Amino acid sequence: MPSITRRRALHGAAALLTGFAGCAGESSSSSSHPPEATGNVAFDPESYSLRNPRLEPVVWTGERPTPVEDEERERARPWGHHLFVADADDADAVSIGDVDGAAGAREFLDATDYDAATVYVERVAIRQCFTQELCHVRWSETEIDTSYARYYRDADVACETETRDVLVTLIRIPGAFDPSDVNSYGSSRGSGTCERRNERLRRRTNATEGSGESR
Amino acid sequence: MTRLTRRNALAALGTLGALAGCSAANPLSSGSDATELDGATLRAAVDDSPPSVPRRLPVDIGDDHLAATERRARSLLDSVPAPLGPDEVPNGAIRERLNHAHEGAAERLSRAAEAATPFERLSAFADARADARFAAAAWRAVDEGLDREALEDETATVREDREALRSRRRYVGADPVDATLVHAAIERRLDRAGADVEVDEPSRHRAGNPLGVGETAEDVERARVAVDDAAHLYDRLTASLDQPEALRTRLVDARETLVEAFESARADVESVDPDRPWAVEGEGGADRDTPVADALRELYWPIDPQSGPDRTADGTVARSLLTVHRMFVDLRAFEDLRGRVVEGEEFALDSADDVVAMRAAAVEAVRVADEAPRVPALTRATLADLTARLARADAELADADERARATSIRHEASAYLVVAARARAVPPASERVAAALRS
Numbered sequence: 001m002p003s004i005t006r007r008r009a010l011h012g013a014a015a016l017l018t019g020f021a022g023c024a025g026e027s028s029s030s031s032s033h034p035p036e037a038t039g040n041v042a043f044d045p046e047s048y049s050l051r052n053p054r055l056e057p058v059v060w061t062g063e064r065p066t067p068v069e070d071e072e073r074e075r076a077r078p079w080g081h082h083l084f085v086a087d088a089d090d091a092d093a094v095s096i097g098d099v100d101g102a103a104g105a106r107e108f109l110d111a112t113d114y115d116a117a118t119v120y121v122e123r124v125a126i127r128q129c130f131t132q133e134l135c136h137v138r139w140s141e142t143e144i145d146t147s148y149a150r151y152y153r154d155a156d157v158a159c160e161t162e163t164r165d166v167l168v169t170l171i172r173i174p175g176a177f178d179p180s181d182v183n184s185y186g187s188s189r190g191s192g193t194c195e196r197r198n199e200r201l202r203r204r205t206n207a208t209e210g211s212g213e214s215r
Numbered sequence: 216m217t218r219l220t221r222r223n224a225l226a227a228l229g230t231l232g233a234l235a236g237c238s239a240a241n242p243l244s245s246g247s248d249a250t251e252l253d254g255a256t257l258r259a260a261v262d263d264s265p266p267s268v269p270r271r272l273p274v275d276i277g278d279d280h281l282a283a284t285e286r287r288a289r290s291l292l293d294s295v296p297a298p299l300g301p302d303e304v305p306n307g308a309i310r311e312r313l314n315h316a317h318e319g320a321a322e323r324l325s326r327a328a329e330a331a332t333p334f335e336r337l338s339a340f341a342d343a344r345a346d347a348r349f350a351a352a353a354w355r356a357v358d359e360g361l362d363r364e365a366l367e368d369e370t371a372t373v374r375e376d377r378e379a380l381r382s383r384r385r386y387v388g389a390d391p392v393d394a395t396l397v398h399a400a401i402e403r404r405l406d407r408a409g410a411d412v413e414v415d416e417p418s419r420h421r422a423g424n425p426l427g428v429g430e431t432a433e434d435v436e437r438a439r440v441a442v443d444d445a446a447h448l449y450d451r452l453t454a455s456l457d458q459p460e461a462l463r464t465r466l467v468d469a470r471e472t473l474v475e476a477f478e479s480a481r482a483d484v485e486s487v488d489p490d491r492p493w494a495v496e497g498e499g500g501a502d503r504d505t506p507v508a509d510a511l512r513e514l515y516w517p518i519d520p521q522s523g524p525d526r527t528a529d530g531t532v533a534r535s536l537l538t539v540h541r542m543f544v545d546l547r548a549f550e551d552l553r554g555r556v557v558e559g560e561e562f563a564l565d566s567a568d569d570v571v572a573m574r575a576a577a578v579e580a581v582r583v584a585d586e587a588p589r590v591p592a593l594t595r596a597t598l599a600d601l602t603a604r605l606a607r608a609d610a611e612l613a614d615a616d617e618r619a620r621a622t623s624i625r626h627e628a629s630a631y632l633v634v635a636a637r638a639r640a641v642p643p644a645s646e647r648v649a650a651a652l653r654s
Contacts (some may be wrong), residue, residue: 102372155357155425158305191419 013066028038041205043198046107046172047134051165057106058168059083059121061093082144084179085109085119089162094121108170115168118173121127122187126167129158135194136201137171145172149194169172228341230527250621256567260574262607266581268598269331272400272448273393276333280447284340284440285327291347291436292320298455304357305406312426313350320346341440349557353429362423363431373438380446383403386463386532387453391652392593394451397452406444406531407437466532469651473539478649480546481518492519495556506573506628507552507562513633514549518542530602537596543644544597548636564621564628570612573631577605580638590645597641601634608634
């Protein structure tokens with residue numbers, strides 16, 4: 001059970017996002033189960049990642065969130081979990097912390113054609129010795145779900161098993177839509193390659209469509 | 216065919232309470248969930264030396280072969296600095312995997328040194344080599360840039376050697392029971408060195424990741440040792456025969472006879488409810504969450520015609536004969552235990568003494584079965600599995616808390632019931648299989 005302090009911190013983080021992305025507060029936070037509705041899907045969409053070994057805000061809107069003092073709490077849920085960038089005004093409102101690759105992230109946002117695409121920004125805590133690769137994103141008017149393949153980083157990357165980094169992924173969803181009704185967020189990751197994860201989804205989608213046709 | 220899932224089975228088992236008319240004794244409603252057993256009594260119960268039946272194979276495994284496989288394991292192990300530190304492998308997660316595999320291989324090597332029989336040593340060396348090869352290859356990938364492609368030639372050679380053994384192997388032997396055991400061990404190794412021995416696309420790691428190289432090398436090593444051990448067992452078997460007798464027809468015929476007999480015996484199993492064949496009518500502790508309910512379900516599972524494809528029909532003749540043997544054991548064990556429940560035995564778990572009694576019955580059943588069995592090799596092969604199970608349950612009890620909750624001991628109590636029932640059923644099942652093979 002989170003302590004009152006942590007609840008407040010969470011509420012603050014969620015509130016930050018609410019104004020921007022229209023999230024429904026704390027209940028909109030990540031679920032480990034992907035939503036059932038498939039809607040649209042994009043395999044291997046364009047994306048850009050920022051990794052920060054420091055427990056500081058990486059991407060946010062409005063005022064820079066204040067880091068919580070207790071390190072463990074920060075690890076558990078720092079600074080908002082996801083946000084949408086649906087037009088140039090949204091993009092202008094996004095701040096990016098002083099991390100490696102920040103300029104590239106800004107460029108990614110600015111180079112997006114918001115008449116044809118929406119950027120979804122997702123943040124996770126990831127073990128320091130691992131990285132992840134985005135395999136696909138599924139979305140509908142109310143749900144969004146991402147899928148990642150998790151990998152060990154190279155042997156010469158110095159890292160500790162118990163330490164986590166903050167990893168923020170900017171995903172260019174190939175579709176312009178109003179994200180304000182999105183209220184279900186899912187994300188999954190596993191040790192298979194993206195090729196396998198994508199193939200599995202294709203098979204499942206085909207099977208569902210196939211059974212629909214036969215009825 | 217409808218596959219009966221474990222979940223379904225558990226759900227169906229839940230209805231036993233109603234069927235058995237024992238809802239008043241339902242431990243969930245009677246509050247016995249909270250029953251505590253005396254930990255000291257439990258720990259003392261496993262303080263004796265439990266019976267141990269080592270794994271043996273009725274073929275003479277050569278000292279030279281054992282020495283060679285041990286040398287290979289040690290040389291792989293010695294090629295890796297241990298323990299690896301951050302200077303050698305900066306990535307802590309990769310380093311941890313390598314060190315863990317190295318420790319595992321070293322532990323298996325010490326276990327091999329203590330093994331009671333050459334056959335157990337052979338298996339321990341095989342496991343040690345797999346772990347050691349993983350560590351060695353992953354380390355070479357880090358240190359020297361070894362890649363998966365470098366393993367292709369070795370993989371091809373293993374596959375060729377496996378095919379060569381497959382094509383020259385005949386079901387020869389002297390005594391058909393002993394031959395079945397040896398051929399089953401060969402079949403198991405040939406299957407293990409199966410289709411997965413390929414340097415294909417890495418499934419879990421990025422190309423070039425040392426762990427991917429290590430895992431591929433581990434697969435190749437497992438296949439290598441499996442083929443080599445299988446060839447050795449086969450060669451020792453044939454060398455021991457004055458006049459190698461072709462037994463395949465005999466084995467196939469015996470399997471057919473036994474499968475028919477088994478199916479007929481299984482058809483005779485009376486059930487209170489065809490949808491819940493393990494259900495018990497009458498008084499007794501066969502409701503949900505009791506050791507005996509767990510034991511009945513476990514014993515019924517392998518013989519349930521609903522529980523999967525026919526495991527006796529595959530191409531590996533000797534292994535499938537052992538499967539039929541095992542099914543006879545389970546059928547008899549199930550009927551025996553269920554019969555006792557029907558007769559009113561409760562197998563209650565109210566005090567530590569109840570567990571002590573269940574264990575004593577299991578130990579005694581193993582001892583009796585191990586005493587001058589008429590079909591020693593086959594009987595003892597199964598008893599070896601049962602004593603391993605007994606040892607695992609004992610290890611859990613040895614750690615029992617001062618006041619151990621009955622629910623936390625249920626699994627071990629159930630294991631003792633299963634071991635006792637199976638041990639009693641092994642000798643007659645062995646005799647039946649031997650009779651079919653020798654007729």
